[in-house]
Amino acid sequence: MRLLALALHRLLWFVPTLLGLLVVTFVISRVIPADPVALVAGETATPAQVEALRHQLGYDRPLPVQFVDYVARLARGDMGVSLFTRRPIVDDLAHRLPATIELTVVAMLVSVLVGIPLGVVSALWRNSLLDHALRVLTVSGLAIAGFWLGIMLQLLFSMRLGWTPLNGRLPGYPPRDLTGFYLIDAALTWDWGTFGAALQHLALPAATLAFPALATLVRFTRAGVLDVMESNFALYERAMGLPRPLIVWKYVLRSALTSTVTQIGLLFGILLAGAVVTEAVFDWPGIGTYAVNSILRSDYNAVMGFTVWAGAIFIVVNLLVDVAHTLVDPRERAS
Amino acid sequence: MIQNVSAAWFVVTRLARDRSALIGLVLIALLVLAAVLAPVLATHPDDVFELHPSERLKEPSGAHWLGTDRMGADVYSRLLFGARITILIGVIAVGASLALGVPIGLVAGYHHGWASDLLMRVSDIFLAVPQVVLAIAIAQTLGPSLPNVILALSVTYWPWFARVVYAETRALQKEVFVESTTALGASPWRLTVLHVLPNIASPIIVRASIGMGFTILTAAALGFLGLGPPPPTPEWGRTIAESREFLPDAWWYAAAPGVAIFLTVMGFNLLGDGLRDVLDPRLRRSAARDG
Numbered sequence: 041m042r043l044l045a046l047a048l049h050r051l052l053w054f055v056p057t058l059l060g061l062l063v064v065t066f067v068i069s070r071v072i073p074a075d076p077v078a079l080v081a082g083e084t085a086t087p088a089q090v091e092a093l094r095h096q097l098g099y100d101r102p103l104p105v106q107f108v109d110y111v112a113r114l115a116r117g118d119m120g121v122s123l124f125t126r127r128p129i130v131d132d133l134a135h136r137l138p139a140t141i142e143l144t145v146v147a148m149l150v151s152v153l154v155g156i157p158l159g160v161v162s163a164l165w166r167n168s169l170l171d172h173a174l175r176v177l178t179v180s181g182l183a184i185a186g187f188w189l190g191i192m193l194q195l196l197f198s199m200r201l202g203w204t205p206l207n208g209r210l211p212g213y214p215p216r217d218l219t220g221f222y223l224i225d226a227a228l229t230w231d232w233g234t235f236g237a238a239l240q241h242l243a244l245p246a247a248t249l250a251f252p253a254l255a256t257l258v259r260f261t262r263a264g265v266l267d268v269m270e271s272n273f274a275l276y277e278r279a280m281g282l283p284r285p286l287i288v289w290k291y292v293l294r295s296a297l298t299s300t301v302t303q304i305g306l307l308f309g310i311l312l313a314g315a316v317v318t319e320a321v322f323d324w325p326g327i328g329t330y331a332v333n334s335i336l337r338s339d340y341n342a343v344m345g346f347t348v349w350a351g352a353i354f355i356v357v358n359l360l361v362d363v364a365h366t367l368v369d370p371r372e373r374a375s
Numbered sequence: 376m377i378q379n380v381s382a383a384w385f386v387v388t389r390l391a392r393d394r395s396a397l398i399g400l401v402l403i404a405l406l407v408l409a410a411v412l413a414p415v416l417a418t419h420p421d422d423v424f425e426l427h428p429s430e431r432l433k434e435p436s437g438a439h440w441l442g443t444d445r446m447g448a449d450v451y452s453r454l455l456f457g458a459r460i461t462i463l464i465g466v467i468a469v470g471a472s473l474a475l476g477v478p479i480g481l482v483a484g485y486h487h488g489w490a491s492d493l494l495m496r497v498s499d500i501f502l503a504v505p506q507v508v509l510a511i512a513i514a515q516t517l518g519p520s521l522p523n524v525i526l527a528l529s530v531t532y533w534p535w536f537a538r539v540v541y542a543e544t545r546a547l548q549k550e551v552f553v554e555s556t557t558a559l560g561a562s563p564w565r566l567t568v569l570h571v572l573p574n575i576a577s578p579i580i581v582r583a584s585i586g587m588g589f590t591i592l593t594a595a596a597l598g599f600l601g602l603g604p605p606p607p608t609p610e611w612g613r614t615i616a617e618s619r620e621f622l623p624d625a626w627w628y629a630a631a632p633g634v635a636i637f638l639t640v641m642g643f644n645l646l647g648d649g650l651r652d653v654l655d656p657r658l659r660r661s662a663a664r665d666g
Contacts (some may be wrong), residue, residue, distance in 0.1 A: 053496075060500035068512050179395070183641035185592055187599045188615055188633035191622070199623035313505030317596050332600060333510070337513045343512055351504040 047363050054355060062114070065344045066107050119345040124337050129345035133327055138220030139209060139321070140326030144311050146223075147249035151307070155254040156300070159261025160293060166266065174201045174258060181255020186314045188322035190248040197244060205241050207323035209236065245322040249314050253307045260303050264296030271295075301307055305361035312350060389653040396649020402642030410458040417452035421607055432625045445617060446607075450631050453606045453609035457632065460610050461639060464525055464594045468546050471529035472536055473583060479533070480540025484548075490567045495541060496546035498534035507593050514602040521604040524597055528590050539582050543575040577654035581647050588643035595636050611636050 077094045078085070085093070094100050098109065113120065119129040162174045198206040205211065215225040215234045224241075226235035268274055269292055277287045319328030329347060334342035390396045414420045418440065427447030435442040443448040479498070483491040501509065506528075513527035544567070547553055556570050597603050598612025606613065611632040618628035 056496065057503055060496065061503055064509070065499060065512065068516050175395075179641060180637070180646065183588065183592075183637050183644055185595050185599075185612070185615075185633060185636045187612075188597060188629075188636065191615065191619060191629055192633065195623050195626060195629065225390075293467075309505055313507045316505075316507060316511070317599070320600065331511070335511055336601070338515075343515075347504060347508060347512060350508055354505070355503050364410055 058349050065347045069094040097240050120341045122339055122342045133349055135326045136330050140315055142221045143245055146246045150250040151254035151257050155257030156261050159258040162262045163265035178255040178259045181252045187317045187321050190318055193244045204243050209241050209325055245318050245324055249318045253310050260300050268292045268295045305358040308357045386653055390649050393649045395645045396555050399642045399645030402638050406639050410454050410462050413455040415648055417455050419449035419452045422448035422452045423456050424607055435627050437571050444628050457609040457611045461591055465591045467525050468590045469530035469583055472532040476533035476536025477540050480537040481544055484541040484544025485567050490543045498537045500535040509598055514597050519602050519605055519662045524603055543578055544571055547571055581651045582648055584643050584647035588640040592640050
């Protein structure tokens with residue numbers, strides 16, 4: 041019952057938070073010194089043509105009216121038309137979303153699959169040489185500029201060693217479009233050449249993106265395992281003579297990971313923010329590159345669309361994490 | 376006063392004993408030194424504005440310790456002057472975020488009502504989107520310049536302080552000393568500023584140190600995307616962006632500013648971790664950085 045109440049409570053806040061986000065992005069995009077309409081019309085347009093276009097785009101109406109109209113259209117899934125590509129922004133974003141999801145999911149997998157074992161190992165051999173080395177790694181992960189790491193990886197692996205492609209998602213034609221995720225599409229169509237190429241293209245951006253998330257995970261897992269190892273139940277199990285690997289990998293880890301689950305929301309924030317800059321460095325055709333290009337082209341509709349999408353995804357993920365945490369950890373339910 | 380001095384001394388001696396905090400302090404001291412003494416330490420102090428086409432893209436050597444850039448300017452000298460911009464951005468942006476976030480957090484934490492809820496909701500909205508996304512949007516809207524970068528970072532970072540202060544203030548309200556001070560007839564202003572604020576200083580200081588690192592990192596990303604101060608400003612992020620077309624040959628041009636950013640951010644992160652250990656024994660190093 042409490043769980044349901046919590047979920048409902050969070051859902052109730054979802055709408056005003058999203059609305060607030062819309063206000064913020066709307067204000068940002070309309071307090072601009074430049075005239076977006078003149079930009080779209082081009083340098084050769086006469087003032088009359090600019091005004092006609094302004095009327096056509098609805099930019100000559102009062103701001104509150106434009107805002108209400110924007111929200112109403114958004115509710116119907118209409119984000120307006122990109123001032124630059126002249127296509128619906130929803131289509132542009134939807135078209136590019138699989139690339140971003142593929143990159144983010146691979147980065148998330150890498151950080152989880154590498155980060156959690158490293159965190160456990162670091163806790164088990166506390167203050168060993170390995171622990172210190174991992175400490176340096178985690179501190180670095182949070183201090184390194186993602187775009188610089190990406191460039192350095194390109195410099196070493198693409199330009200010097202020639203092991204990986206410099207940028208992009210695939211050199212030739214994409215595999216048959218089933219899901220939009222190249223790895224899955226290539227695997228489904230049994231096209232292992234394309235699969236390997238896609239994987240090669242993914243390697244550097246995924247590594248760049250995963251690094252800070254991995255560092256965070258190592259840190260949390262280490263702390264969580266250390267906490268649980270000192271708890272009474274772990275002590276009891278040790279006293280009962282249970283083998284250490286069983287205690288660690290089965291009981292301690294399960295307990296320690298409940299706090300790690302909460303961090304997935306945080307992790308997702310790191311990845312989403314990192315994706316914008318990482319995609320720009322690797323020319324990855326996802327929504328991050330789209331956002332950066334839109335910003336540089338003063339395509340305000342598209343920028344707003346991206347911010348709303350990113351914000352909405354982020355809010356939903358956090359909502360799910362909250363609920364998941366309550367499910368996983370009975371203590372949360374009681375309190 | 377004496378109490379404050381001895382408390383500060385306690386913190387400093389404890390920090391000096393913590394190895395990573397000490398490294399952090401040293402790194403920050405080096406950064407400040409580089410910024411303050413840039414004209415003295417620079418081997419080619421005029422290279423921030425001067426062009427030397429004949430010296431273009433020279434490898435690191437005795438004359439140019441970190442090589443030269445596309446304008447023939449000394450990379451090492453420009454890095455030193457870039458440290459000034461980095462410190463300026465970090466200090467003003469974090470200072471402004473403090474000035475905005477702390478009062479909002481205090482007021483919202485002290486009062487119970489719809490206005491407090493509204494304030495926290497507003498800060499939640501800002502926290503709902505990754506900082507760099509909003510900062511990019513704001514910086515682009517206002518146009519690339521140093522004040523605009525600082526403004527974009529301040530507008531997007533204050534909610535972190537508001538959140539921390541709000542949570543700590545709410546937690547303190549259950550304490551006996553707050554109740555008794557209220558019973559003694561202290562005004563809300565007196566209570567929050569003289570009694571609550573000093574007691575929540577530790578988490579604010581920790582957050583400020585970590586915020587410096589985070590803000591500097593975001594500022595570098597903005598600079599990289601061309602949203603920072605315009606050339607010839609020796610901003611580190613922009614320098615990395617400029618260097619890209621000369622890779623892989625002029626590796627020093629891209630590597631040096633990145634290392635500078637890395638060491639700076641690491642300094643503030645390590646100091647923040649150390650401060651957390653010293654100031655707040657309840658929290659261990661384990662509590663990870665979240666923003």
